[in-house]
Amino acid sequence: MASDGISRRTLLRGTVAAGVVTAAGVGAGIAQAAPPGFYHPFTGYPITGTWQDHLNDGSLGGIDFGMGVGTRLPACGGGVVTNIPNNGTGGHTVTIQHDNGYRTQYMHLSQFLLGNGTRVGMGDVVGLSGGAVGAPGSGSSTGPHLHWHMINPSGTRINPLDFMAGGGGGGGLPKTTTEQDGVPGPIMWKRAQNWLRIEQGYTGPIDGVPGVNTYAALQRGVRGYGYTGPIDGVMGPNSWAGVQRLASHWGYTGPIDGAMGPNSWRGFARFLNQDKYN
Numbered sequence: 001m002a003s004d005g006i007s008r009r010t011l012l013r014g015t016v017a018a019g020v021v022t023a024a025g026v027g028a029g030i031a032q033a034a035p036p037g038f039y040h041p042f043t044g045y046p047i048t049g050t051w052q053d054h055l056n057d058g059s060l061g062g063i064d065f066g067m068g069v070g071t072r073l074p075a076c077g078g079g080v081v082t083n084i085p086n087n088g089t090g091g092h093t094v095t096i097q098h099d100n101g102y103r104t105q106y107m108h109l110s111q112f113l114l115g116n117g118t119r120v121g122m123g124d125v126v127g128l129s130g131g132a133v134g135a136p137g138s139g140s141s142t143g144p145h146l147h148w149h150m151i152n153p154s155g156t157r158i159n160p161l162d163f164m165a166g167g168g169g170g171g172g173l174p175k176t177t178t179e180q181d182g183v184p185g186p187i188m189w190k191r192a193q194n195w196l197r198i199e200q201g202y203t204g205p206i207d208g209v210p211g212v213n214t215y216a217a218l219q220r221g222v223r224g225y226g227y228t229g230p231i232d233g234v235m236g237p238n239s240w241a242g243v244q245r246l247a248s249h250w251g252y253t254g255p256i257d258g259a260m261g262p263n264s265w266r267g268f269a270r271f272l273n274q275d276k277y278n
Contacts, residue, residue: 037100037122038077040164042067043201044231046223048145050199051159052276060157062107062149063199069110069144071129076104076148076160078121083112090147091139094127096120101153104160108141165197173206173278178269182262189214191272196221198277215239222246243268 042065049064079098087093090107097103110130120126131141141147150160176188186208193214196202202217210218212233219231222242229238237258244256247267254263 035100035163038098038164039122040161040201040203041074041076041123042146042148043220045146046220047199048143048224049147051161060149061159062147062157063159063161065146065148067129067144067146069128069130069132069135071146072125073106073109073127073129073146074123075120075126076122076164077102078124079104079119081114081118081120081126082116083114083127085112086137087139089140091141092127092130092137096126102163103151105149105151107147108139108145109137110135111137159198161198161201165203175273176269178265179273180266182266184265184269188265188269188272191277192218192268195272195277218243240264246271 045065045067047063048066049062051061051063053064054060054062073094075096077096077098079096082095082097084093084095087107090105092107092109092112094106094109094112095103096105106127106129108129108131109127110132111128113125113127114120129144129146130137131144131146132138133142148160150158150163152158173191173194174187176185176191178184178188188208189210190206190208192210193202193204193206193208196214196217197206200217200221202213204211204213214233215235216231216233218235219227219229219233219239219242222239222245225242225245227239227242229236239258240260241256241258243260244252244254244258244264244267247264247270248256250267250270252263252267254261
């Protein structure tokens with residue numbers, strides 16, 4: 001992320017170069033916490049640009065998912081499709097007008113698949129992803145990815161991950177003292193779960209008790225920090241090394257050896273103590 005000292009553009013290029021953005025698992029894992037009739041179709045892809053990254057870049061907001069050109073894009077909910085070719089910096093854009101008054105927009109598409117006015121159901125494919133630099137429909141994209149945002153009935157752009165989870169925040173979580181004492185505890189893990197809920201598709205409870213689902217989301221969360229192993233919820237040295245690389249952008253200066261200690265936890269906790277994960 002931008003506040004980690006790694007720009008959205010760098011992450012996009014890096015994840016593509018590392019082969020992390022190839023198609024996998026679209027449509028899997030319907031979110032339990034999503035409003036009725038909606039789900040998060042992109043839990044199998046790394047987030048290469050967060051909502052805050054977009055705001056920092058002067059955008060009105062969005063979430064970027066790294067994926068190869070031509071990936072099929074399912075509708076997150078039912079509605080009526082409108083295609084907007086060459087929509088400024090967003091390039092080819094599909095808008096889905098949902099029956100509840102919300103709109104979904106997918107940007108930087110390489111191909112439209114449906115005609116204007118087509119009614120789709122949740123999970124129906126509405127287009128193919130794009131974003132290759134200079135390719136038709138890519139707009140101002142700097143690498144293959146999907147940009148996703150939603151617009152509420154009042155016309156305000158909103159974070160779709162907040163919508164899918166029923167609202168932002170985690171109920172006013174306190175800051176974790178792990179940043180000072182280097183000892184991970186329930187508050188730190190609640191903040192971790194809330195980060196993973198907001199940005200990595202975690203749909204379990206914010207209970208401070210990490211399990212397989214928390215760890216699987218954590219593995220997705222450190223894809224951008226050099227982790228290339230399976231998303232299986234089993235944390236080994238390679239998974240923890242990814243966490244250490246994340247922590248290194250937040251003050252951790254020790255070895256990247258996959259053995260978490262107080263200094264590793266302090267760096268990770270500094271990342272988690274950002275206000276946006278409250």
